[in-house]
Amino acid sequence: MLYAMLSHNGAFPIIALLFAAALALLAGRLRARWLAVPVWVLAGFAALFCAAGLYGSWRIHSITAATPAPGEMVDVGGYRMHILAEGASPLGAAPVIWIAGQHSAGFALKHLHDGIKADYRSILFDRPGAGWSEAGPFPRRTALEAAELHTLLERAGERGPFVVVGHSYGGLLAVNFARRYPEQVAALVLLDATPPDSLVYGGFDGLAMVSRLGMLQALARSVGVQSDLLDVMASRNPRAADQYLPVKEALGENLALINRAEAGPKAGWATASIFSEGAHPQVLDTAFDLVVYDGELGDMPVYVVLPGTLQSLDWDDDEAVTAFQAATGMPAADLSRFAHISEAMRYRFLQVSSAARLLRAPAGTGHLFPYETPGFVIDLVRQAVASPVPADDAVGGANAPQRR
Template identity: 45%
Template sequence: MRPGTHVTDAILRLLSRDWAGLGIALLPAAAGAWCVTLGTGWRVLGGVLCAVALALGLGSLRHLVHVARVRVRYPPPGRMIDVGGYRMHVLAEGDAGPKPTVVWMPGGHAGGYAMYRLHTLTRERTRSVLVDRPGSGWSDPGPFPRTTAAEAVELLTALEQAGERGPYIFVGHSFGGLLMANAARRRPDLVAGLVLLDPTPPDAVAFGPSLATLRHAARDQTALALRHLFGLHALAPKNETHSPEDPARVLAMVETRTKANCAAASILRELSPGGITRVGWQTVVHDGELSPLPLLLVAPRDLTGGDKIFDTVDDPEESARVRHFFLTVRERFLSASSTARRVYTPEGTGHDFPDHVPEFVVQVVGSLLDEHAPGAPDPL
């Protein structure tokens, strides 16, 4: 473990507590009071420090009031499941009957509620489960550091402790796809199929060009945690079209708690060459490791909507190479299972296609459900 990692984890662990702002505000307050006692020459500095402490304290109180209101207005829609001293939120609905249970995992480090539309479309035909990773959604922060490998174990534990029973079809989008593949590798006996929605390929992190969106992701989440901690919550944009009870709006409000940003900041450190090197052996799913598990790789044909991310260089030839790299590197997931299949998303869709064409995603997942229906022919 590189120097400073323990310190970073300790800082994120502290910032993940919504009351931490009050403790931080005491530092300039104490320093300011000490300066005042030193005499006239120090009183101005002491006054400035006390003013800073007051501003931080008021901001922290504003955040705590906001958190209390959110807790009352948006209680957990599912159950809080103990996974070993901390709790994970699990929302399970529908009757599986003879079919597998579908478990959803969104991208980034968002709470499971981000896939609520997919969940509602699925629960009518089988059991559907949304799980909040520690720190996200309604789940407790959990231990630090956050890693994909640890969260795969936590996911499996939460499902077991919630009384859910396989077989499962694991569905994961983007970074959530990497998590679901990792969970399937650990417990293939519980998994009937794996659907990866444009999953994050570790090779892109280890060998791809340096992308600012990945390089600064952990830093940006830490900065957002500090803003929230001192009451600087982002206001809804003027063109906001979500209703107050829209799942995206609900999750955005719930995740103004600092634990969401701190957990994301911790795990997103994996998305760097050094980070993936440290955790790669436990995180990456290698060629053939999921055989013969049915695996569907669902992704766009091109990089629609990704120009700002992928066109990182001015040289046209180098830019073309970058785009080719990102188009092909995700295909490595097809090597994980001998029964893997490729599915293209509708024309014009990009990386965020689960939000834009949820019916298509449910249809793809339904194709695996139908293969496990009683009397269904062998797809191979």
């Protein structure tokens, strides 16, 4: 309820004003001065937050008003989602849907969309709260967003079946969409998709940290501080700055466009909400709707694409390991087991379909290989459109050429 309220631009200063008024009223009724003074101080702070919120609301409005949606806004049941569909597929070729990682706007994969739209129908969309889409209902859940995507495609007039491509947490949405609407999926391309196992058995509650960062971003933007979540994460972990450099290089001006579209608090609250579904102990309640288990996709063609380098942490780097332990609280005795589990569970999606095939991104690439080697991903998706069933010589296979 609180997330839903605060996701709307202008809500923060109203709530702050109500708090200030309530505290001032309380302070006026207190007879003991030693009690009234701190209450007056709190009322003053609430008034300052109200003023900051008014400034933030004005700034948000000025930024978003100058950043119109590049695609179509479609009503999906009392709120609107943004979809950008470009290009035309040859007769019999499936359109492609791109789903970005985290809870990012569709434009986070614009560089890949641009790489195929001249030859195939290519579709980007913003999940509620992200990009240009309105906030929608809370709490945000992957099961809900699979249904929202289905409604969006139907009402936008896009006809499947589709080749659905999902990266990271977007891959989790892609596989959930495929389980619920298998007739709408010609093939599934999972780019190092997040397995639900990692949420339960990951060894630390990483999604809770991302959820908290989403809250901080939302609050900052409510008072006019236009912080970027990637920059916040990089500031907490300097090594992340280098890791996210390929994202900034691949997206270029599109990254700035996303930040302008998400100038308000809705994206931060949506991020906080969606990642709470995998945080402890909430994941125990959401896991049944979230997981896609062995065999549930029948014989659907599934490309399980993993990075060239599976380990995101150099375990021989003492400084990196120490920083990881400080961030997660993981005992040194558990590190080797964590390394093994985190690698093994990357293969879990091979079990969801009898037609799943493992492919590897070029050597040396990490989790962000859709940005490090976009040409590889574009070639792979073209192949999935041309021949949905993964072949032995598929791009990224053991004997396949790999291009950057």
